[in-house]
Amino acid sequence: MRELLDRLVAGEMTTPEEWRALLDCSAPEVRQALYEAAYRVKLDTVGPTVYFRGIVELSNMCSKDCYYCGIRRSNTNVERYQMSEEEILRDALWAHEHKYGSIVLQSGERQDAQFVEQIERILRRIKEASGGELGITLSLGEQSEAVYRAWFEAGAHRYLLRIETTNPDLYRALHPESHTFDARVACLDTLRRVGYQVGTGVMIGLPGQTSEDLANDIAFFRDRDIDMIGMGPYVLHSETPLADGLDSIDPETQLELGLKMIAVTRLVLRDVNIAATTALQALNPIGREMGLQAGANIIMPNLTDTPYRKSYQLYEGKPCLDEDSTLCRGCLQKRVAGIGETIGLGEWGDSPHFLKRIHVSRGEER
Numbered sequence: 001m002r003e004l005l006d007r008l009v010a011g012e013m014t015t016p017e018e019w020r021a022l023l024d025c026s027a028p029e030v031r032q033a034l035y036e037a038a039y040r041v042k043l044d045t046v047g048p049t050v051y052f053r054g055i056v057e058l059s060n061m062c063s064k065d066c067y068y069c070g071i072r073r074s075n076t077n078v079e080r081y082q083m084s085e086e087e088i089l090r091d092a093l094w095a096h097e098h099k100y101g102s103i104v105l106q107s108g109e110r111q112d113a114q115f116v117e118q119i120e121r122i123l124r125r126i127k128e129a130s131g132g133e134l135g136i137t138l139s140l141g142e143q144s145e146a147v148y149r150a151w152f153e154a155g156a157h158r159y160l161l162r163i164e165t166t167n168p169d170l171y172r173a174l175h176p177e178s179h180t181f182d183a184r185v186a187c188l189d190t191l192r193r194v195g196y197q198v199g200t201g202v203m204i205g206l207p208g209q210t211s212e213d214l215a216n217d218i219a220f221f222r223d224r225d226i227d228m229i230g231m232g233p234y235v236l237h238s239e240t241p242l243a244d245g246l247d248s249i250d251p252e253t254q255l256e257l258g259l260k261m262i263a264v265t266r267l268v269l270r271d272v273n274i275a276a277t278t279a280l281q282a283l284n285p286i287g288r289e290m291g292l293q294a295g296a297n298i299i300m301p302n303l304t305d306t307p308y309r310k311s312y313q314l315y316e317g318k319p320c321l322d323e324d325s326t327l328c329r330g331c332l333q334k335r336v337a338g339i340g341e342t343i344g345l346g347e348w349g350d351s352p353h354f355l356k357r358i359h360v361s362r363g364e365e366r
């Protein structure tokens with residue numbers, strides 16, 4: 001394992017079979033060596049700066065029915081909400097005022113014209129009110145090329161669309177027939193063509209998922225030249241079909257697998273942005289710090305107005321439901337300082353991978 005880690009740190013060619021051995025390792029000293037190797041590569045490629053992406057969960061209305069997700073269309077126990085434009089703008093400007101650098105607008109999936117136009121208006125208003133300074137990432141699901149383009153032109157520059165799993169059979173088992181793997185992959189291609197920095201990711205530790213699947217997920221990220229990764233452990237939500245008949249999943253195992261995935265992804269992809277997602281914190285109070293120490297460099301503090309938070313539970317045990325943004329901010333700053341890193345205040349913190357990609361393609365055009 002040591003030799004393999006040395007080769008990865010040196011940036012040598014390695015194979016998914018080799019990554020799989022790392023994902024399977026359980027000996028604490030090997031895991032520690034894995035995290036340390038990933039941390040070394042993180043320092044060399046993206047450095048010890050953590051960038052904040054304040055996340056606004058603007059609506060839990062969703063036309064999709066994913067078998068794992070708590071806000072799926074068929075869950076009638078969810079109180080549905082849609083934040084007003086004023087509320088969204090206020091949260092965005094709070095982030096700007098506190099030098100977050102960028103925000104993420106996320107919601108359930110809707111394709112109707114009213115929604116599309118509302119997002120476009122909000123994007124323009126945020127850009128204008130922040131003097132163009134606030135970076136905006138969208139995480140609003142599958143849309144047509146025209147919609148992706150309209151939102152890009154209105155000011156969004158990054159888009160996060162998780163592929164969820166790159167094993168097409170597993171994808172089929174987790175979704176109704178109308179949600180197809182191919183359509184989701186096509187959306188990633190479209191986003192790239194439109195000009196976004198493209199982020200994707202998977203759920204880790206899904207029932208039926210193997211370490212071979214996870215290694216193939218990393219190969220997918222690499223082969224598609226992805227700029228940003230947002231992935232996290234699968235966490236049960238009892239009001240979903242996937243939870244039926246599943247015993248509780250050991251949080252320790254899920255957390256460990258999530259951290260190993262971050263570390264191997266950092267070792268293989270090197271200069272991309274990788275988020276330490278909230279699902280890690282749902283499993284362990286210091287899960288996100290552990291994610292940073294395993295190679296992640298992005299944190300997404302929750303900006304959603306407190307009363308809405310309880311209605312945006314994709315999974316159970318989501319932290320900070322009763323806190324507001326001020327508390328989240330204070331708590332995060334302490335946590336980041338506690339592991340000896342700094343926060344990139346007032347900067348977009350674009351992925352170096354994207355910047356190089358753009359540079360190379362401009363060079364080729366000449």
Ligand code: SAH
Pocket residue numbers: 068069070106107108109139140141142160161162164202203232233234235236237279314315
């Ligand atoms: N509707 C948007 C984004 C909202 S959901 C879209 O489709 O892209 C954001 C992410 O939450 C999903 O991509 C999924 O990976 C994750 N998620 C949903 N249910 C989950 C669960 N039970 N455990 C862990 N992550 C989950």
